[in-house]
Amino acid sequence: MIMLKIGAKHFHSRLMLGTGKYPSFKMQKEAVEASETEILTFTVRRMNIFDADEPNLLEALDLEKYSLLPNTAGAKNAEEAVRMARLAYASGLCDMIKVEVIGCDKTLLPDPFETMKASVQLLSEGFTVLTYTSDDVVLAKRLEEEGVHAVMPGASPIGSGQGIINPGNLQFIIEQSEIPVIVDAGIGSPKDAAWAMELGADGVLLNTAVAGADDPVKMSEAMKLAIRSGRLGYEAGRIKQKTYATKSSPEYGMIE
Numbered sequence: 202m203i204m205l206k207i208g209a210k211h212f213h214s215r216l217m218l219g220t221g222k223y224p225s226f227k228m229q230k231e232a233v234e235a236s237e238t239e240i241l242t243f244t245v246r247r248m249n250i251f252d253a254d255e256p257n258l259l260e261a262l263d264l265e266k267y268s269l270l271p272n273t274a275g276a277k278n279a280e281e282a283v284r285m286a287r288l289a290y291a292s293g294l295c296d297m298i299k300v301e302v303i304g305c306d307k308t309l310l311p312d313p314f315e316t317m318k319a320s321v322q323l324l325s326e327g328f329t330v331l332t333y334t335s336d337d338v339v340l341a342k343r344l345e346e347e348g349v350h351a352v353m354p355g356a357s358p359i360g361s362g363q364g365i366i367n368p369g370n371l372q373f374i375i376e377q378s379e380i381p382v383i384v385d386a387g388i389g390s391p392k393d394a395a396w397a398m399e400l401g402a403d404g405v406l407l408n409t410a411v412a413g414a415d416d417p418v419k420m421s422e423a424m425k426l427a428i429r430s431g432r433l434g435y436e437a438g439r440i441k442q443k444t445y446a447t448k449s450s451p452e453y454g455m456i457e
């Protein structure tokens with residue numbers, strides 16, 4: 202059964218995993234495998250794409266098994282992001298592109314204007330564009346209108362592990378979107394990932410919570426299960442919250 206469609210690509214897993222910050226290549230490989238992800242993201246700037254003598258940060262992974270989502274992390278403006286995307290494409294390491302243009306070094310929050318500019322340019326060049334944004338509802342809509350293939354609102358600042366700090370905005374973005382919404386960045390624990398999915402997100406992208414865990418492989422599996430569980434809960438339709446109690450054992454309609 203197909204679960205997630207982004208552009209022309211179909212996926213069974215709703216978890217996208219970052220490849221950086223792992224304590225070792227061995228741990229990276231095991232964590233990636235435990236996640237059962239189909240989409241791996243990596244920073245173009247940190248790849249030694251054209252220099253065979255330099256270390257390759259993906260060398261432990263069998264890249265044939267994954268769809269690759271290079272990201273433009275480190276770009277400070279649209280021009281830099283576009284250049285990185287073209288480089289990833291030219292190197293053959295590009296099924297899709299995650300547009301990430303940082304506007305503030307302290308918060309690592311995206312620059313909305315440059316993000317939009319880069320996304321529009323890359324769309325015009327035929328890329329499948331997934332755009333990292335803040336949880337700005339109007340910007341997410343504008344990006345969708347421009348034709349991006351997915352929006353990726355942050356749960357909280359990258360690497361902060363704060364989890365979802367503005368569920369209301371994520372909810373609005375999810376409700377209005379006809380393209381996939383991937384909650385990206387700031388996930389700290391499995392409960393955050395499950396919550397994002399329960400809100401109706403189409404997927405979650407995370408890195409630090411797994412790579413920085415005491416046991417990245419176990420955490421990777423926990424995230425996989427949390428995302429499945431959150432999605433199931435969303436599809437099952439949760440009960441309405443009430444102010445007052447209602448008995449779990451009603452006096453009528455009991456099963457004998």
Ligand SMILES: CC(=O)[C@@H](O)[C@H](O)COP(=O)(O)O
Nearest residue numbers: 219359360386387407408409
């Ligand atoms: C790897 C990547 O793309 C990050 O920029 C991403 O946003 C993940 O953030 P966390 O490390 O907070 O999960």
